Amino acid sequence: MTEFVMSEGLAESADLRPAVSGERRRPVWVVPDEVPAIVPRSARYTEARWVARYRWAALAGDLAAAFIGVSVALVGRFGAQINLGYILLGAALPIAWLVCVALERGYETRYFGTGPEEFRSIIRAAVALTAVVAITSYATKSQVARGFVVLAVPMTCAAAMFARWVLHRQISKRRFAGRCMRRVLVVGRNDQVTTLRRHLEERPADGYVVVANCLPRGDALEESVAEHLPDRLGRTEMDILAGVDQYDVDVVAVATDPELAGHSLRKLSWALEQRGVDLIVSPGIVEVAGPRISIRPVAGLSLLHLERPSVSGGPHLMKNIFDRVVGCLMLLGIAPLLLVTAALVKLTSKGPVLFKQTRVGRGGVPFKMLKFRTMVVDAEERKAELHALNEGNGILFKMRDDPRITKVGKYLRRFSIDELPQLVNVLRGDMSLVGPRPPLPAEVAQYAIDDARRMLVKPGLTGLWQVSGRSDLTWEESMRLDLRYADNWSIALDLLILWKTARAVLGSDGAY
Structure with missing residues (x-):
């Protein structure tokens, strides 16, 4: 028998005591050999409505994108002299585009609102459509x-990605408001349930809301989890399938547990399949991105394979080339802004234009990081008297209204203009456009053994820390994001972070 702890309530720790020492636990998981009758679930129809609307909106967006791409290609390549053959080809391409997107799983329910997976399906569909046209x-x-194809396919891909981005923004807003969510029953041991639940609830935009926890009899929720539960706590003894029916569950999430595996998990998947309920299983490997995880058949078994992170070789060479080329173009493009900023810093306060500070780079190699000076010259000497007012993350000193910041420096920091000279560090090879935050030697001295992994890659002008809260992050959160990036970086992730950085800077979130 199992215990169901419903999220729509507040538990007192006395209600969920661990088993008495020496007491024999009852069977951990109950998965009946015969599947009970399916109870109609109202939530299924609620989910079906927004899923259907999303699918139709995605189809309409892709179809409109194809017509836009074809129209631009016809007009751009032929002008007013369009022959009948290309008109017929233009009419066939939108249909072929929808087929390619469908074959690349662009309309699968599990990918709706996920963002990266949808965008990848669009890109793969564009490659497939190009191959189809070429082979045909x-x-x-x-x-x-060739001019027609070169215009039609990229324009269609770009327009379709924009349409999906608009859809993703709309559904994200609804999900932050508690709508268009999939109700989740989390199954597992106490610590695994707590971890999985926390990760699911950290990102409401992914569309999962935990409505109940299924624990073995005798296990109890941690106090940190129980404190965040609302006013009531339902507690019922029943098997997993009965809990699915009782709590209108759309997804069962199984945390890593050796006692719920093999044939028991297989029977559970069959029963959930008959109910139209999805089953997801956490491999227990946190902070590892999907591209590094794959399922490989070995000796008749489906084994989880974890790829090694890319820390050298071809991928890093491509990253270095990308950094130097894009960094050089950016430096040339913003040269007038740099000159104006340098003049303002020089004319409004005494001291040098640039502030040089020793930071630690890849492999623990120190380097001089460049920034526009935003503080008075004696800022370091005045830091001791302001230490009691520190609003940073415990190790880094931060203040929202730091009196050492100059008038011009306040605006430079707000829009991160003071960071732009670090493009010179990028060209030198000390830094990358995207990477972990460049640490101070004092920070590195406090690293644990695992923390040093963040120095497997070059520090970045921006990174996950920049688009996830910036100065508002705690030390632990900042370190977790840096380690996540070091373990999972890719060129695609770098491009996504650069895009989000522009939005974060314009919104000036967490910058002070």
Whole structure:
């Protein structure tokens, strides 16, 4: 038998006591051999409504994107002299585009609102459509103008990605308001349930809301979790499937547990399949991105394979080339802004224009990081008298209204203009455009053994810390984000962070 702890209530620790020492626990998980009758669930229809609307909106967006791409290609390549053959080809491409997106799983319910997975399906569909046009042209010996294909496919891909981005923004707003969510029953031991639940609730935009926890008899929720539960706590002894029916569950999330595996987990998946309920299983490997995890069949078993993180070789060479090229272009593009900023710093306060500070780079190699000076010259000497007013994360000194900041420096910090000279560090090879935050030697001296992994990659001008709260993060949160990036970085992730950085800077969130 199992215990169900419903999230719609507040538990007192006395109600959920651990088993008495020496008491024999009852069977941990109960998965009946015969599947009970399916109880109709009202939540299924609620989910079906927003899923159907999202799917139709995605189809309409992709179809509109294809028509936009074809129209731009026809007008841009042929102008007013469009022959009948290309009109027919233009009419067929939108249908082919929808088929390619469908084959690349762009309309699968599990990917709706996930963002990266939807965008990847669009990109793969664009590659597939290009291959289809090329193969068809070769097989039929028809000469399709390359200019038409070069315009049509990229424009269609870009328009479709924009349409999905708009959809993603809309559904994210609804999910932050508690709508369009999938109700989740978390199954597992106390500590695994707590971890999985926390990760699911950290990102409401992913669309999961935990409505109940299923624990073995005798296990209890941690006090830190129980404190966040609302006013009531339902406590019922029943098997997992009965809990699915009782709490209108759409997804069962199984935390890592050796006692709920193998044939028991397989039977559970069959029963959930008949109810139209999804089953997700946490592998217990936190802070590891999906691209590094794959399922490989070995000796008739499906084994989870964890790829090693990329810390050298080709990927890092591509990252270095990308950093130097983009960094150089950015430096040339913002040169007038840099000159104006340098003049303002020089004219409004005494001292040098640039502030140089020793930071620790990849492999523990120190370097001089450049910034526009935003404080008075004797800022370090005055730091001791302000130490009691520190609002930073415990190790870094931060103040929202730091009296040492100059008038011009306040605006430079608000829009992160003071960080722009670090592009010179990027060109030198000391830093990357995207990476962990460049640490001070004093910070590195306090690193635990595992924390040193953040120095496997170069520190960055921006990073996950920049788009996830900036100065408002605690030391532990900042370190967790840096380690996550070091273990999971990719060029695609770098591009996503650069895009989010622009939004974070314009909103000046967490900058002081």
